[in-house]
Every structure is written in structure tokens, then in C-alpha cells.
Amino acid sequence: MFLCFWAAPAAAYDYPIADPFLATVVGTPAPLRAPLPTDVPFKRRSTRVLEREAPDALWYDQELRYSYAAQKGPAPLIFTIAGTGAAHDGSKSWLAARAFYSKGFHVVALGSPVSANFVVAASSSGVPGDSFDDARDLYRVMQKIRDELQGKLEITDYYLAGYSLGAFNAAYVSHLDAEQKAFGFRRVLMMNPPVRLYSSISLLDRMLENIPGGPDNFDDFFEKIVDAVGQAYRRSDSVRFDEELLFKAFEILRPTDELLASLIGLVFRIASANMAFTADVMTDFGYIKPSNVRLTRNTDLGVYNEVAMRLGFTDYFHAFFYPYRASLEPGLSRGELIERMSLVTIGDYLRGADNIYLIHNVDDLILESGEIEILEDLFGERATVFPRGGHMGNMESRDYIGRMLSIMDPGTAP
Amino acid sequence: MNAIGRYSGSVVLVLLAVLSTGCSTAPVIEGGEPEPPVFSAERVLQPGVTHPGDVYDPWQGFNRRVYRFNAFVDKNFLLPVTNGYQAVTPAPVEHSIHNFFTNFLNLNTILNSVLQFSPRKVVQTTGRVAVNSTLGVLGLFDPATRMGIPQHQEDFGQTLGRWGVGPGPYLVLPLLGPSSLRDGIGAGVDWYVNNRLREEIFAPETWHEVVWTTLFILDTRANVAFRYYETGTPFEYRMVRMLITTKRRLDIER
Numbered sequence: 198m199f200l201c202f203w204a205a206p207a208a209a210y211d212y213p214i215a216d217p218f219l220a221t222v223v224g225t226p227a228p229l230r231a232p233l234p235t236d237v238p239f240k241r242r243s244t245r246v247l248e249r250e251a252p253d254a255l256w257y258d259q260e261l262r263y264s265y266a267a268q269k270g271p272a273p274l275i276f277t278i279a280g281t282g283a284a285h286d287g288s289k290s291w292l293a294a295r296a297f298y299s300k301g302f303h304v305v306a307l308g309s310p311v312s313a314n315f316v317v318a319a320s321s322s323g324v325p326g327d328s329f330d331d332a333r334d335l336y337r338v339m340q341k342i343r344d345e346l347q348g349k350l351e352i353t354d355y356y357l358a359g360y361s362l363g364a365f366n367a368a369y370v371s372h373l374d375a376e377q378k379a380f381g382f383r384r385v386l387m388m389n390p391p392v393r394l395y396s397s398i399s400l401l402d403r404m405l406e407n408i409p410g411g412p413d414n415f416d417d418f419f420e421k422i423v424d425a426v427g428q429a430y431r432r433s434d435s436v437r438f439d440e441e442l443l444f445k446a447f448e449i450l451r452p453t454d455e456l457l458a459s460l461i462g463l464v465f466r467i468a469s470a471n472m473a474f475t476a477d478v479m480t481d482f483g484y485i486k487p488s489n490v491r492l493t494r495n496t497d498l499g500v501y502n503e504v505a506m507r508l509g510f511t512d513y514f515h516a517f518f519y520p521y522r523a524s525l526e527p528g529l530s531r532g533e534l535i536e537r538m539s540l541v542t543i544g545d546y547l548r549g550a551d552n553i554y555l556i557h558n559v560d561d562l563i564l565e566s567g568e569i570e571i572l573e574d575l576f577g578e579r580a581t582v583f584p585r586g587g588h589m590g591n592m593e594s595r596d597y598i599g600r601m602l603s604i605m606d607p608g609t610a611p
Numbered sequence: 612m613n614a615i616g617r618y619s620g621s622v623v624l625v626l627l628a629v630l631s632t633g634c635s636t637a638p639v640i641e642g643g644e645p646e647p648p649v650f651s652a653e654r655v656l657q658p659g660v661t662h663p664g665d666v667y668d669p670w671q672g673f674n675r676r677v678y679r680f681n682a683f684v685d686k687n688f689l690l691p692v693t694n695g696y697q698a699v700t701p702a703p704v705e706h707s708i709h710n711f712f713t714n715f716l717n718l719n720t721i722l723n724s725v726l727q728f729s730p731r732k733v734v735q736t737t738g739r740v741a742v743n744s745t746l747g748v749l750g751l752f753d754p755a756t757r758m759g760i761p762q763h764q765e766d767f768g769q770t771l772g773r774w775g776v777g778p779g780p781y782l783v784l785p786l787l788g789p790s791s792l793r794d795g796i797g798a799g800v801d802w803y804v805n806n807r808l809r810e811e812i813f814a815p816e817t818w819h820e821v822v823w824t825t826l827f828i829l830d831t832r833a834n835v836a837f838r839y840y841e842t843g844t845p846f847e848y849r850m851v852r853m854l855i856t857t858k859r860r861l862d863i864e865r
Contacts, residue, residue: 254845255845282841286841370708413660415663416660427864433864470844471843474846485648487647489642489645489646490646491639491640493635493639495676496637496638498846499664499665499847500652501846503655504650507655507656512650519650556765564734593680
């Protein structure tokens with residue numbers, strides 16, 4: 198199975214959408230989706246990780262939320278880490294969780310370390326984005342959750358997986374575990390990670406430049422999308438706002454790549470706005486919110502929201518993250534920081550870690566040209582690279598899930 | 612009006628009184644003037660540009676408090692009870708209860724479709740009710756969907772909207788959640804109409820009212836995926852406001 202995929206992925210692979218922008222937005226068509234259980238017994242929990250009190254305006258994020266699904270008897274436990282800004286219970290996170298659960302794992306699903314909830318509840322600095330710091334925060338959380346669940350689950354072994362930024366985080370967590378050995382992960386699966394964070398965030402920021410007329414025209418752009426959804430909604434017999442409706446809206450819009458890119462950019466922009474504003478409130482850095490202004494539970498955040506939506510990840514990097522890191526490490530240059538936030542930084546470790554596997558797509562939108570080759574070089578035979586799928590568009594397909602589960606197979610993993 | 616109606620009416624009045632005290636939405640400034648942030652609104656935002664998040668919300672202080680109150684009730688009461696209900700109720704029974712209420716509420720949809728002069732919705736919804744109340748055993752089953760009859764959902768807020776009434780100020784209703792002045796009034800009318808219909812059709816005994824209301828609340832909550840403060844954004848109040856307002860606009864245009 199593995200060799201067959203590796204040697205000739207194109208021959209065995211039937212994911213149909215060749216346009217990576219369209220693939221990223223619409224995902225996998227229903228007939229090609231892997232059959233997965235829909236009745237996984239997810240339980241939602243929250244846990245207090247840090248002593249620190251949450252600021253008034255973010256009071257509801259004092260505890261870190263996560264979900265888990267337990268097998269009846271003894272089983273290996275897998276942690277999953279969500280992508281950029283996503284929550285533990287987002288659709289991709291639970292898709293992965295359902296897949297692993299069907300393979301016999303206890304699953305613990307964690308949100309992204311750059312999600313607002315994680316930043317408030319579990320980021321020790323409150324300024325997320327540093328690969329090593331984020332891994333330490335995740336590692337602390339994972340140990341805490343393991344302690345909480347140990348009475349309820351019989352755990353035979355530990356596995357780790359992540360998608361998108363969560364896959365990047367997983368590599369650094371595994372690197373940390375190699376040193377601290379709290380888990381000793383049997384296998385680690387990285388699904389569509391970025392290689393060099395700064396490249397990926399630059400690509401994603403630029404996608405929003407595709408809004409016709411520029412960001413001041415955002416209102417019109419938004420109206421156009423709402424109109425299309427509205428038309429689909431009027432024509433539809435269903436009263437539900439669901440995926441089906443989105444597909445219909447796309448048929449009406451017949452979106453160009455520019456429009457698709459701006460939609461993808463918008464999704465990431467919302468994530469960056471949430472992250473940057475949250476980090477700002479946590480530290481009173483004075484990035485968007487005046488440093489001497491205290492927000493109450495009732496404060497109208499409208500203007501901050503608008504400002505945050507105009508700023509990308511790269512703004513956060515240059516005007517907040519870098520100055521903050523440089524205050525901790527005098528002499529640190531921007532260039533050094535940019536190069537450090539990369540899988541190449543732990544390249545020697547990844548090259549030698551024969552328990553870490555990679556799945557990726559040649560046409561993934563978060564990779565710069567040449568980066569897929571870097572990954573193939575780092576992971577060698579432990580890399581599976583599909584020819585189509587964009588960024589996570591093929592994740593629900595039979596091929597992708599099949600590969601995920603053949604890598605993460607408690608029966609055969611050494 | 613029935614016993615539950617009178618009781619909930621006075622509860623709402625007390626809530627409104629409590630929630631409308633002290634409603635400033637301004638932040639607290641430490642020191643004389645705010646320190647300008649790196650990216651101030653003056654630096655980043657063009658004057659005169661409109662934003663999709665802008666919704667007429669003059670009662671924001673009140674609304675934010677009610678929003679938080681609703682979140683509290685939801686997390687500590689409604690969700691745990693609903694989870695319990697879903698855990699003990701076999702899935703087919705749960706579906707049947709949901710079908711039953713959907714079928715019953717379709718009577719109100721027919722009424723509003725008449726008021727909206729929409730023969731298509733009147734005919735289709737009447738067809739649904741006829742099929743599901745007979746073949747579907749008082750609405751417990753839903754053969755109408757399998758027969759391809761579309762399900763509409765029309766309430767008095769939508770009817771007012773059809774008649775040209777604008778939404779008015781955004782309004783977060785205690786326990787019921789985000790709405791508008793128009794739709795809040797509409798919800799009151801719907802509630803009255805549904806109660807009268809229920810009394811006309813079924814036996815208006817107190818135990819019956821209690822069971823009905825309890826099941827209705829549980830079924831409604833069980834079919835809404837939303838969880839307060841779990842949208843992942845510190846701007847949730849504003850995001851929900853925008854989505855609800857947009858959704859209602861589309862509902863009316865539909």
C-alpha cells in the first residue's frame with residue numbers, strides 16, 4: 198500500500214480538482230469522500246492550564262477547551278493539533294479525529310496554538326508564533342490533559358498528528374519530546390505543513406490583495422458574496438445554511454481564481470486578526486489597542502475589529518512579534534528570526550527521525566516554489582506527495598485518509 | 612394567555628430592568644489620554660468607508676449584557692439539560708419530536724405565507740402539513756420530505772419585512788438570543804399565535820403545557836449547533852450580529 202502510493206501516486210489517485218484554489222475552497226466532492234463513522238463519542242472538556250487570570254474582555258477563554266473520544270478498552274492515544282487559528286472542534290480537526298478513532302485510537306483534539314482560546318489559556322508569553330515556545334506550551338497542555346484522562350482511558354502508546362500549521366507545531370513538539378521524553382511518540386504525522394512560516398504568511402497575506410478595488414472596497418466584495426449565497430438560498434429548497442448551499446453559491450458565482458484567492462485570504466485574515474488582537478490584549482503591547490486602555494466585558498470592540506482586519510500576519514511579524522522577541526533576545530535580527538521559524542531549523546532532527554511521516558500536495562498554496570523539494574529531501578521515503586489537492590482540499594478523500602491511516606496503524610507501526 | 616405565558620412575561624420584565632442598568636460600552640483609560648497604538652484607527656481606516664460589521668445597534672450596552680446572560684444560562688442550564696435529553700432519548704424518538712414541532716410550526720408558516728401573499732408557500736406548506744399530519748401520524752414522521760415537498764419557514768418578523776418594515780435596532784432578546792426590534796415583536800406575535808393554535812388543537816391542561824414547553828425548548832436547543840464564546844474570535848458579539856442580520860435579510864428576500 199505504502200510503496201504503491203509512494204512510487205506512483207498519480208496512477209492510484211482520483212482526486213479530481215486540478216485548480217488548487219478551487220480545491221482549497223470546495224474540498225472533496227461527496228462521492229469521493231472516505232467513509233468515516235459519524236457517531237464518534239466526542240466529549241468536550243476545558244482545563245485551567247496557567248495561573249494567570251484572563252483579561253476582562255477575554256474572560257471566557259480562561260480555560261483551554263479540547264475534545265476527546267475514548268475507545269472502550271486499552272488503546273493508543275493520539276493527539277491532534279489544528280491548523281492556523283482553528284479550534285479543537287473545527288471540521289478538519291474532527292475529520293482527522295474521526296479517522297483516527299475509526300482506526301482504534303483514543304483521540305485528543307487540540308486547538309491551534311495561535312487560536313484566541315489557546316493564546317489566553319495556554320500561551321505562557323501571550324505572543325504566539327515562536328516555534329519553540331509554542332511547542333513548549335503545547336507540550337505542557339498535552340501532559341496536563343494526559344494526567345486528567347489517565348483515570349478514564351487505558352493508554353497503551355502515544356501518537357501525534359497535525360495539519361497545516363498544526364503539522365509544523367507537531368514537528369517541534371516531537372523534537373521537544375525527543376529531549377524530554379514525556380511521551381515517546383510511536384509515530385508522528387505531519388499533514389500539509391508550511392516549511393518556512395514567513396514564506397507561507399506572506400503568500401496568504403497577498404491573497405487578500407485580490408479583492409477588487411482593494412481593502413477599502415471590502416464591503417462591496419462581501420456584499421457580492423452574500424448576494425451569491427442569497428441567490429443560492431432562494432433557489433434552494435432547504436432552509437439550512439450548509440455546505441450544499443455553498444456549493445450552489447459557487448455554481449452561481451463561477452468564481453475566478455482571484456475571487457477564490459481572496460476568499461482563502463479572508464479566512465486566514467480572520468485568523469490573523471483574532472490572534473493579533475488577542476495577543477495585544479494579553480500583553481498591552483499597544484499594537485491595535487492603546488496600551489493604557491483597559492477593555493471591560495462590555496466594551497465595543499468594533500474599531501479594533503476593523504483595524505485588525507486590515508493587518509496581516511506579516512504586519513504582526515514586523516510590528517509586534519519581532520520587536521517583542523528582540524526585547525527578549527537583544528541583537529536578534531529580523532532575518533535571523535525569519536529563518537529560525539522554519540522546519541529547516543530542526544532539519545537534522547527531522548531527517549533522522551524515522552517515526553515522523555509527511556503527507557503533502559505538490560500544488561499546496563502555502564508553499565513557495567522549491568519548498569516541496571525541501572520536504573522531500575528532509576523526509577525521504579517518509580514523504581507522500583499527492584499531485585493535486587491545494588491546501589487541505591483533498592483531506593477528506595479516500596486516498597488521503599487511506600494514506601493517513603496506513604501510516605498511523607497501531608498494528609504495523611514499529 | 613396561559614400560566615406559563617404570564618409567568619414568563621414577568622420574568623422578562625424583571626430581566627430587562629436588571630440588564631439595562633449601567634450599560635457603558637466605553638473602555639477604561641488609565642492616565643489622561645490613550646497612548647497611540649502602532650496601528651491606530653486614524654492610521655489604518657479611511658474615513659467614510661463602510662464595513663459589513665456595521666449594524667445599527669444603539670442599545671449595544673444592554674445587548675451585550677443580555678448576550679452574556681444568555682451565554683450563562685446556556686452553558687450552565689440549557690446545554691447540560693439538552694445533553695441529558697439527547698443522551699437518554701433514542702435517536703428515532705428525538706427525530707420524531709423534532710418532526711412533530713416542525714409540523715406544528717408549519718401552521719404559523721401557512722398563516723404568514725398568506726399574509727405575505729405567497730400562494731406557492733401556502734400551497735406547499737399546506738401540502739406538507741396535510742401529508743405529515745396524516746401519513747406522518749400527527750407529524751411524528753416526515754414523509755413529505757421524501758415526497759419532495761419543500762420546507763419553508765416563515766414567521767411574523769419576515770412578514771413585517773415583506774411588508775417593507777425595516778429591522779430597526781439590533782436587539783438581543785433574553786433567552787431567545789440575537790434578533791432585531793422588528794423580529795422581536797414578530798417573535799412575540801408568533802409566540803401568541805402558536806399558543807392559541809396549540810390550545811385550539813390540543814387539550815389546554817397545565818401538565819400538557821409544561822411537557823410541551825419543555826420538549827419544545829429541548830428540541831430547539833438540540834438543533835442549534837452554536838455555542839457561546841466558542842467561535843474562536845474575540846469579536847464574536849459583532850460577528851454574530853452581522854451573520855444574524857444578514858441571514859434575516861436573506862430569509863425575507865427568499
